[in-house]
Structure formats: C-alpha cells, structure tokens
Amino acid sequence: MNHKTAIALGFFDGVHLGHRSILRECVRLARELGAKPVAVTFDKQPRAFLNHVRPNLILTREDRERAILDEGIEEVVMLPFDYALASMKPETFVRDLLAGQYHCAAVVCGYNYSFGAMGKGNGALLRAMEEPLGFRTSVIEPVLYEDTAVSSTWIRRLIADGDVRLAGTLLGRPWTIGGVVSHGRGVGTGLGFPTGNLALDPDLVTPRYGVYAARMTLDGKPYACALNVGVRPTFGLTEPVAEFNVLGFSGDLYGRTVRLELLDFLREERIFDSPDSLSRQIGEDIARIGEIVNGPAQ
Structure with a gap:
C-alpha cells in the first residue's frame, strides 16, 4: 500500500456489535486523518489452526469480508495464517507489517485482542510503539448486552443451543x-x-x-x-x-x-x-x- 491507512485488527468472526464498534472507530479515524480504512485479519481461525480442530465459525470467509466492508471499511487484508505468522514477534508484526507495509496512521483493536507469538501483542504494546512509529492507537471497550460482553464465543453457543433470536440481536442482523x-x-x-x-x-x-x-x-x-x-x-x-x-x-x-x-x-x-x-x-x-x-x- 502506498497510502496511509487506519487499520482495524481482529478476526471478526460474526462481525457482531462489538466488532462493529471497532470497525466504525477505524472508519472515523480514517476520515479524521485522511487515511484509507483497512481491516487486517486472517484467512483461518488461529485457534483452530494451531489446535488442529474444526473452526466452528459463525460466518464463512466470504460473508465475513462482506460484512466488514458493509461497515465502511474500504479494503480487507486476509493474511494467510500459518506457523510463520503465528511465531512472528508482535513487535515485528507492528513494525514491519502495520507500519512498514501498510503505512498505518492509526490502529484500532478490541480490549481483549492479542496477536503475535504466544499472543503477547495487545493494545498496551500498540500504545508503547505508537510514538516511535508515528501512529495513533484506539482500544475499544466491550459492547455490553444485559451486562455481558458481546462475543463470538457467546454467539456460537447461542446458535448451538437454538437461540437464534438472541444471536441475531448480538450480531445486529x-x-x-x-x-x-x-x-x-x-x-x-x-x-x-x-x-x-x-x-x-x-x-x-x-x-x-x-x-x-x-x-x-x-x-x-x-x-x-x-x-x-x-x-x-x-x-x-x-x-x-x-x-x-x-x-x-x-x-x-x-x-x-x-x-x-x-x-x-x-x-x-x-x-x-x-x-x-x-x-x-x-x-x-x-x-x-x-x-x-x-x-x-x-
């Protein structure tokens, strides 16, 4: 990418109400900074890939990408998730990929998002690296439904239990x-x-x-x-x-x-x-x- 970007980080399975708040903040920052809003995600569910189990996803990859774009994101980068990416140091991920390759002016993630080897990258690391690399960090707090954080795990459980009505409420559709x-x-x-x-x-x-x-x-x-x-x-x-x-x-x-x-x-x-x-x-x-x-x- 040759232009500066505002990047939303996440796997975004379901693109639920919590994910939407991350994506919309990314779009807002992109407008403020004159940047392109981009979602950086993975083609495979990291947990399923590393544990060699069935993904148990809410959305197909195509539907996930479509739902992300519907929130105003202009490009979805689907990084191929493999052992090389899983073992990458989080500092390298930020410096070489987000800042070096994608020219991030802002990075947005959820409060519980982790990345890099051993999942050691998080919002705190992004904030520690933002000044030397020249980008802004926004860490989004959970969206609550009846005092419980909306999450993909919760929605999967609801679908498996047949409660598609509440699942739809948490998804927003x-x-x-x-x-x-x-x-x-x-x-x-x-x-x-x-x-x-x-x-x-x-x-x-x-x-x-x-x-x-x-x-x-x-x-x-x-x-x-x-x-x-x-x-x-x-x-x-x-x-x-x-x-x-x-x-x-x-x-x-x-x-x-x-x-x-x-x-x-x-x-x-x-x-x-x-x-x-x-x-x-x-x-x-x-x-x-x-x-x-x-x-x-x-």
Whole structure:
C-alpha cells in the first residue's frame, strides 16, 4: 500500500456489535486523518489452526469480508495464517507489517485482542510503539448486552443451543446459512410440502437440530420459510441437512444459490408415529412460521 491507512485488527468472526464498534472507530479515524480504512485479519481461525480442530465459525470467509466492508471499511487484508505468522514477534508484526507495509496512521483493536507469538501483542504494546512509529492507537471497550460482553464465543453457543433470536440481536442482523439448493430424498414432497436441501457447512457452527422460522429473499421479494435442521429421524435418516419449504412460492429453486435468515426456533426434531402425524405437525409449524415472519393474519 502506498497510502496511509487506519487499520482495524481482529478476526471478526460474526462481525457482531462489538466488532462493529471497532470497525466504525477505524472508519472515523480514517476520515479524521485522511487515511484509507483497512481491516487486517486472517484467512483461518488461529485457534483452530494451531489446535488442529474444526473452526466452528459463525460466518464463512466470504460473508465475513462482506460484512466488514458493509461497515465502511474500504479494503480487507486476509493474511494467510500459518506457523510463520503465528511465531512472528508482535513487535515485528507492528513494525514491519502495520507500519512498514501498510503505512498505518492509526490502529484500532478490541480490549481483549492479542496477536503475535504466544499472543503477547495487545493494545498496551500498540500504545508503547505508537510514538516511535508515528501512529495513533484506539482500544475499544466491550459492547455490553444485559451486562455481558458481546462475543463470538457467546454467539456460537447461542446458535448451538437454538437461540437464534438472541444471536441475531448480538450480531445486529439475523444469522444466515446459505448454499446451492439440491434435491433431497423427496420426503417433504411426499408429505405435501415440497422442500429444497442445503448442505451444512462443516466449518460453521451447527445449529441445534429442530424446526426454525426463517426468511429468504428471492428476486427482491422476502418469503417466510419453514426450516428443519437435522437428520429427519422419523424416516431413519442419519445425514444432517438443512431442509426448507418456502411459503407461497411455487418456482424451481434447484441449482440456485440461496441464503436463509434464521429468525426463531420452534421445536426440537423428534420421531413421529406416522407420516400423517408428521404432516399435521408441519402444517402447524408453517402456520406459526407465517405469523412469526409476516405477522398475524389480518
């Protein structure tokens, strides 16, 4: 980069209310200093990479980048996270990367952000280095919801517990899943409710199995959706999938890329005595979902 920058540091999984305060402060400082607002983040979750575990993310990398840009950031730098970067001294990260390569005029991070070898870099280190390197540091305090700091860890736990309503509140928007619609086994169609299937992303947090009220926008028009996440135990299936029915839509979605906003959890997935009893329950679910998404019928 040949121009000076204001840099927001963080992994920003979820781009939740706390992350937004960091990104907006970065944009504010950029305007004040005549700099370009840039987010410097990583392509992989450091903890998952170092511990060789599943990432359990809230957002895909593409969705994370899109949400960061939506806050007014003009460029997202996705550093490839590897062992060389993980072992870099935090002072080297600041001096050679932030100041040397990206010409930072300001650096913004969260109160609990750490970087560099052994996670020894933090806001205090940035403040110690700002004067000799000629940049400003802003460390952002947590955003609280009912006296608890909003965090990605909290939101992941909420999604895993099925509390997508509160997760959406902390994110500042509904939590979303997406993908290419595929044909299933015809279970929903056989019950009188044509459905499409989405594969669950193995890198994302798995929502609690059960039925959700969801919303999908197709060609600019929002539709209520009945979404079942799970294995459909009534039919003895074992492969988890997201299966949805779009209320009031009769077109063909197969092969299209769609996004579903999860708004509320209705009930757990369970085994029914017969397809007829399951069909009756789905009808009741759809009536409730229509009211949740569209409001009570007039």
